[in-house]
Amino acid sequence: QQQVKQSPQSLIVxxxxxxxINCAYENTAFDYFPWYQQFPGKGPALLIxxxxxxxxxxxxxxxxxxxxxxxxxSLHIMDSQPGDSATYFCAARGGTGNQFYFGTGTSxxxxx
Amino acid sequence: xxxxHQWPATLVQPVGSPLSLECTVEGTSNPNLYWYRQxxxxxxxxxxxxxxxxxxxSEVPQNLSAxxxxxxxxxxxxxxxxxxxxxxxxxAYGTGAGKAFFGQGTRLTVV
Numbered sequence: 001q002q003q004v005k006q007s008p009q010s011l012i013v014x015x016x017x018x019x020x021i022n023c024a025y026e027n028t029a030f031d032y033f034p035w036y037q038q039f040p041g042k043g044p045a046l047l048i049x050x051x052x053x054x055x056x057x058x059x060x061x062x063x064x065x066x067x068x069x070x071x072x073x074s075l076h077i078m079d080s081q082p083g084d085s086a087t088y089f090c091a092a093r094g095g096t097g098n099q100f101y102f103g104t105g106t107s108x109x110x111x112x
Numbered sequence: 113x114x115x116x117h118q119w120p121a122t123l124v125q126p127v128g129s130p131l132s133l134e135c136t137v138e139g140t141s142n143p144n145l146y147w148y149r150q151x152x153x154x155x156x157x158x159x160x161x162x163x164x165x166x167x168x169x170s171e172v173p174q175n176l177s178a179x180x181x182x183x184x185x186x187x188x189x190x191x192x193x194x195x196x197x198x199x200x201x202x203x204a205y206g207t208g209a210g211k212a213f214f215g216q217g218t219r220l221t222v223v
Contacts, residue, residue, distance in 0.1 A: 006155070032210050043118075043202050043214035044156070089155065093210060097144050097161035097169055100204075100212050104155035 003027060004092050006103025013110050019077040021106045023090035026071065030092035034100070035064065035075045038087045047088070048075070080110045114139035118203045118215030125222055131176075131190040133218050135203030138184065144206035145186040147178055149199045150217075156202065162186060198222045 034049035090103040160178035
């Protein structure tokens with residue numbers, strides 16, 4: 001079953017706007033929640049991550065909001081730029097191998 | 113610094129042929145290693161993970177197998193490929209801080 005649910009599947013935002021991607025999880029044993037950015041034909045690259053004892057983390061234009069009680073977290077991209085156009089994946093870490101479970105991805109297009 | 117190498121970048125194989133994809137990590141010892149598959153337009157599905165030499169855990173039943181003959185080497189194999197094995201295969205390693213870093217992937221097309 002899908003351990004991490006991600007929405008929306010695709011997103012179109014005007015340059016300068018805010019992009020918001022949401023994720024939800026069920027397993028309360030997950031202890032680390034990263035976001036990855038992937039360009040076509042490339043491997044995913046770690047963008048930003050948060051631990052469940054923190055409600056928000058900001059790095060430049062990227063912010064993660066984390067709601068532990070609701071088991072939800074989201075990525076906000078402020079002042080979105082055409083170069084941000086990519087597929088974004090949320091993930092959650094857990095298990096004996098500290099393995100990562102990924103959402104299904106969001107294809108973001110930022111229109112100039 | 114830590115780096116991860118994955119090869120080949122692209123591969124076209126006929127149905128029923130064997131498969132061997134290799135991944136190596138530099139700059140770290142005893143990393144957790146992972147194989148993921150990404151189908152077109154879909155998310156990343158965890159196939160195997162390894163916490164040490166010779167230790168392999170499978171997440172889903174499939175036509176593939178994995179091995180870890182050395183600390184920093186992770187191999188994905190198949191004896192007979194199926195059309196459904198086509199996809200983008202990604203190797204990743206986990207750091208002591210708990211982060212995961214990915215290789216550049218192998219695009220496998222089974223024809």
